[in-house]
Every structure is written in structure tokens, then in C-alpha cells.
Amino acid sequence: MCDAHLRGPSGIITSPNFPIQYDNNAHCVWIITALNPAKVGGELGNIQCSKQGLSVETQSLRLRNRSCLLGNSKDNGCRVSNPVHQTSLQVIKLAFEEFDLERGYDTLTVGDGGQDGDQKTVLYILTGTSVPDLIVSTNHQMWLLFQTDGSGSSLGFKASYEEIEQGSCGDPGIPAYGQREGSRFRHGDTLKFECQPAFELVGQKAITCQKNNQWSAKKPGCVCK
Ligand SMILES: [Ca+2]
Known part of the structure; x- marks a missing residue:
């Protein structure tokens, strides 16, 4: 298991x-x-689930309720009086x-x-x-x-x-023996990298956070020249 x-x-x-x-x-x-409820904006409102056949297993029900909160109410028979904004x-x-x-x-x-x-x-x-x-x-x-x-x-x-x-690619970190210019990780933000003297950069010097939440390339590495 x-x-x-x-x-x-x-x-x-x-x-x-x-x-x-x-x-x-x-x-x-x-x-x-x-x-993380602290990060979810707005009032959650009341959730009512009426459709028969909803799983009674607690975890599964919680997951379904969660999708309720995100406005996916048609699929699971749940009604949300005050849905949360996706932003x-x-x-x-x-x-x-x-x-x-x-x-x-x-x-x-x-x-x-x-x-x-x-x-x-x-x-x-x-x-x-x-x-x-x-x-x-x-x-x-x-x-x-x-x-x-x-x-x-x-x-x-x-x-x-x-x-x-949402809207962030996450912190990709800083390469060992290198440094980074830029500290924002949201859509459209670019990070630039360079290596310490005696080290050579392998990979992309600059990466940009794309709309699909993925960086345009992997964080580069610094290797001994
Ligand atoms: Ca195998």
C-alpha cells in the first residue's frame, strides 16, 4: 500500500x-x-451536496467539496452560494x-x-x-x-x-557557485544567472516564467572550467 x-x-x-x-x-x-484557507479569498459560503452516489469516504468527500469551492459545482451535485474567485x-x-x-x-x-x-x-x-x-x-x-x-x-x-x-512558477533556486539577478517568480518575470570566476555556465543564462507556470528552461549549472 x-x-x-x-x-x-x-x-x-x-x-x-x-x-x-x-x-x-x-x-x-x-x-x-x-x-491553505488563509490564502483563499472571500467568504466560502454554504456548500450543499444533493446528488446521490457521492462517496461517503471522508477524504474523497473533502476532495469533492474542495472542487465545489472552486466553482466546479455542476459535476458533483454541490451548490455553492458564494464561490471563491480563481485568482x-x-x-x-x-x-x-x-x-x-x-x-x-x-x-x-x-x-x-x-x-x-x-x-x-x-x-x-x-x-x-x-x-x-x-x-x-x-x-x-x-x-x-x-x-x-x-x-x-x-x-x-x-x-x-x-x-x-497561482500565477507563479516558484523559486527555482540559485546554482551552486553562481548567482542570480531577479527575485520575482510570476508570469513574465525573467531571472538571469552567472557563475563565479573559474566556473562556466551550462544551460540558459536567462529563464522566463511562462503562463503555464513552468520556467522556459531549467535553472543552469556552474561547472569548473
Ligand atoms: Ca523495473
Whole structure:
């Protein structure tokens, strides 16, 4: 059993057994929900759910109610008297610290929203040994699906998640032995990087926060000349 519903404002996700090798035939789902009421604008109002067949399982009901709050009331039979404006939405930023999966056979799929496995909401399918870029959802929820095949294991992954304000790409950090110009991470903001003397910049000198909440490129690195 490795499925989990996680909540903001922040936390850590690792593959099972990390940093020891993960199991074969694993199927793990994590659903992260931003739940920081202080950051949600306006009155929430009353929520009434009338449609039959709503799950009685508490967690699931909470998730449904949450989508209620975001104005998605037609789908789940809930009525919200005073819906929250989407502009104050919190989204989920996922940053990987370590990543090592058997290339092509074991995968971590990252998607937007709370419906795990929904092909329409897939943001990335990750495999191999490169540490992925920062991933930011466009929704108040993000799902992760970890699947492994019947043979060949690796160390797995470790990632941290954090709620950030909608309209931001999140802080990508500063490269070791480098410095950064710019400290705003919202749509249209650009960060410039340079390296200390004796180090050479590898990657893009400047990256811009795009409207899909992703930086235009990964944070560059500084390597010894
Ligand atoms: Ca495998």
C-alpha cells in the first residue's frame, strides 16, 4: 500500500523504500491538495451536496467539496452560494531532489488535478536518471502515479511539494557557485544567472516564467572550467 492523499502547505514524497531500491510491480498514487484557507479569498459560503452516489469516504468527500469551492459545482451535485474567485487559487510546486528510475520501464507520471491516471491531465511522464525540472500544477491539486514493471529496480525518487500562489512558477533556486539577478517568480518575470570566476555556465543564462507556470528552461549549472 503506497497510496496517499497529501495536503499543503508542504511535504516530502519518496518512492517506496527510498533510498533503497523500490519494488517491482509497484503502483502508487499520491494526490496533493492545496489547503491553505488563509490564502483563499472571500467568504466560502454554504456548500450543499444533493446528488446521490457521492462517496461517503471522508477524504474523497473533502476532495469533492474542495472542487465545489472552486466553482466546479455542476459535476458533483454541490451548490455553492458564494464561490471563491480563481485568482486567489493556490497551486502545487513539485521539486525533485533525487531521481533514478529504470529507464523506459518504470515511470512517474505527474498530472494536474485530483483524477489520477487521467490522460487528459498528464503534465509529464518521467523516467531515467536525470533529475527533472520543477513542475507546477495549474490547478489546486496535483497527482503522481508511480508504476514499475516486473524486473529491474533502481533507487527511486525524492521530491518536495509546496503550495504557491497561482500565477507563479516558484523559486527555482540559485546554482551552486553562481548567482542570480531577479527575485520575482510570476508570469513574465525573467531571472538571469552567472557563475563565479573559474566556473562556466551550462544551460540558459536567462529563464522566463511562462503562463503555464513552468520556467522556459531549467535553472543552469556552474561547472569548473
Ligand atoms: Ca523495473
